[in-house]
Amino acid sequence: MSLVVDLLSWLLIVLGSFFAIVGGIGLVRMPDVYTRIHAASVIDTLGAGLLILGMILQAGFGLVALKLTFILALFFFFTPVVAHALAQAALHEEIEPLLAEDRRGRGDGPAGGGTDGRQP
Amino acid sequence: MRTVSLACFLFAFWLALSGHYTPMLITIGAVCAILCALVAARVGVTETEGHPVHLLRGAITYWPWLACEIAKSGWAVTKIILHPRLPISPTMTVVTASPRTAPGIVTYANSITLTPGTITVGVNGNQLTVHALVREGADDIEAGGMDARVTRFEDA
Numbered sequence: 430m431s432l433v434v435d436l437l438s439w440l441l442i443v444l445g446s447f448f449a450i451v452g453g454i455g456l457v458r459m460p461d462v463y464t465r466i467h468a469a470s471v472i473d474t475l476g477a478g479l480l481i482l483g484m485i486l487q488a489g490f491g492l493v494a495l496k497l498t499f500i501l502a503l504f505f506f507f508t509p510v511v512a513h514a515l516a517q518a519a520l521h522e523e524i525e526p527l528l529a530e531d532r533r534g535r536g537d538g539p540a541g542g543g544t545d546g547r548q549p
Numbered sequence: 550m551r552t553v554s555l556a557c558f559l560f561a562f563w564l565a566l567s568g569h570y571t572p573m574l575i576t577i578g579a580v581c582a583i584l585c586a587l588v589a590a591r592v593g594v595t596e597t598e599g600h601p602v603h604l605l606r607g608a609i610t611y612w613p614w615l616a617c618e619i620a621k622s623g624w625a626v627t628k629i630i631l632h633p634r635l636p637i638s639p640t641m642t643v644v645t646a647s648p649r650t651a652p653g654i655v656t657y658a659n660s661i662t663l664t665p666g667t668i669t670v671g672v673n674g675n676q677l678t679v680h681a682l683v684r685e686g687a688d689d690i691e692a693g694g695m696d697a698r699v700t701r702f703e704d705a
Contacts, residue, residue, distance in 0.1 A: 448623065448627065451627050455630035458630060463680050467626060468630060470663070471623050475627075509658075520670060526641060532687065533642065545671075545678070547671060
């Protein structure tokens with residue numbers, strides 16, 4: 430039984446490390462700030478998620494596992510907020526995204542704000 | 550009612566983090582939880598937005614679905630990153646979010662950002678500006694599958 434749990438947790442940890450490395454590679458290969466955020470989001474969802482799941486299996490049923498679950502939940506609530514703030518800040522700095530296609534003009538044009546996505 | 554539920558959640562959180570269960574520490578925890586809940590009620594952050602406990606029932610089925618979506622698109626982005634020619638076609642688009650409440654729109658925007666390959670860059674009312682790594686990602690968001698799922702989660 431403990432062998433199965435060990436194997437499973439090792440599998441999860443190795444997979445998580447793989448996705449973290451892939452995210453790192455993506456961070457270097459992508460051309461601009463917006464596409465780099467996409468690469469980083471692989472790290473903090475699949476990478477961190479699988480690593481923490483593996484650690485939960487290593488910790489066994491108890492308070493440590495519960496605290497790891499809190500960390501996982503924290504990750505899933507805050508990393509999108511950070512990614513959003515980063516992208517929004519980049520827009521405000523007027524860093525133009527490299528785009529293959531721009532469909533922003535079709536929006537309803539919110540009152541006050543422009544259609545480029547910057548918040549007032 | 551919401552204040553009572555907030556106090557219960559805070560006390561459970563205290564118990565989970567402390568790990569020491571002597572009568573004195575448990576009493577201190579209970580007092581702290583109740584005080585915090587009262588302060589929160591006084592400041593007025595225990596309404597639907599500050600303590601969205603009513604969404605918990607929908608979340609039980611929503612989170613596994615979201616985890617599935619994250620795994621799928623994470624794998625797609627991994628393949629793009631490791632592809633020798635880096636086949637990206639960044640696309641920006643504007644979509645209308647149909648959830649009506651602030652927690653619903655936040656959940657939708659955060660879910661878009663959490664799935665690798667798409668980020669919510671801006672939120673103006675219910676207009677979300679989305680940056681997608683590939684054209685297909687923008688098409689998926691525009692098709693509105695996730696939008697419908699979040700609206701169902703909100704109504705559950």
